[in-house]
Amino acid sequence: MKPDDILIDYFSKLVYFENFDHNVLRELVSHAQRFVFASNEIIFLEGEPAKGLWLIEQGRVKIYKLNPEGREHVLRIFGDKDTFNDIPAFDNGVNPVNAMSLSDSTLWMLPCAIFQDLILRDAHFAMRVIRILSQRVRGLITQIEELTLYSVIVRVARFVLKQANDPVLIGEGVTRAVIASYLATTPQTISTALRELEQAGAIVFDRHRIMIIREDILRSIAML
Amino acid sequence: MKPDDILIDYFSKLVYFENFDHNVLRELVSHAQRFVFASNEIIFLEGEPAKGLWLIEQGRVKIYKLNPEGREHVLRIFGDKDTFNDIPAFDNGVNPVNAMSLSDSTLWMLPCAIFQDLILRDAHFAMRVIRILSQRVRGLITQIEELTLYSVIVRVARFVLKQANDPVLIGEGVTRAVIASYLATTPQTISTALRELEQAGAIVFDRHRIMIIREDILRSIAML
DNA sequence: GTATCGACTTCGCCTAGATGAAGTTGATAA
């Protein structure tokens, strides 16, 4: 395959472009730019005009907010084949969040302008975007629910269950500090919670791996 | 005007249907059903199949989540001319949240089925839906930010500022308990926070009204 | 007028979880 074909093949696996016409994809791909980031580099900042939609070829990226004192809240962690910062591509607004690489990462960036045109030209693409955004809203509602209505130990238990189905949440760059910031708590409190889950017989863990021993116990602590 | 024309006129003021073709609106309106709720009635529950998109002719409605112990978190408060529960109309899913009237309310319900058809037929309507959903996502991100990165007094200060620009957040049904549940705190803590804002010279208040005295002070406490 | 009732306030106590400090561990490099 030519380099372009590899890229097209790769794009056609993304949630936005599944089963997409390859000629349209070829056109899209021709506008894509490739970026390489080292670990812990800022990709973009909240409030800046958005460059475009980002795709992760390989690596880990955190999406986060900062308060004036510099405290951080991680909204999401993305990995291979994920896309992020789509919102500005749809509403022409500025970046709603900050983005930083958690590991050495290879990314692609697709300029915003392309999207709005595509939405107006292709009703089925528009419908797909609407479905994706609807799922996003549901996900954010769930995040708010978990943050406001459940204690740290419940949130940690749910996170461990989530990790089991999402390899992105394990591995390079996903440190206790990042998990803590994602669960709106501290690394120390995560440690304590994991120890409690272990004493309850739900998991065993060391600093690299968390293993679920009794999913039923874990789920009951997670109130699921 | 005939009753139908009043309704069409009313629909044409909603964010989804501004500047809409009146013939299409007439068709839409013909499927709408009217509902009257007393104060504190359940309109629908999370997890139920969605009846449709709701419109508030007059009244107040809270959208909320409950945890297994019955603790509540209010996600949003809606009032006259607002619409809610649009998500299931786009993705055919179940209700993501619970809804309850906060006052005697008159509502309209527009069956889901109509929307998807409209999206596929009208690219500009689809674009409008995408813009609305994008704004929704931005709003939810802001909510998460405020809940995780700011203390109660900051959240209360921001709420008071929000009230000044949004009459929906004042008046019948919007009790301390509802505000507390919206800010993920308790009525007692709201009282304490308001007293602190008063002592700082930012506001004066009694149990019915909060008046901003020095917006600059309030904004600085709100960290804005 | 007085009774009732729900919303609001105030106060005291209490706890989940934040914070800071002092290790421990394990990976990488010299």
Added chain:
DNA sequence: TTATCAACTTCATCTAGGCGAAGTCGATAC
């Protein structure tokens, strides 16, 4: 092999804010 360093753990202390109890206030009903 040893030094370094970042990530992680553990523990002691502290505090924001939750919670229960006891008023207060003001609207509505009688």
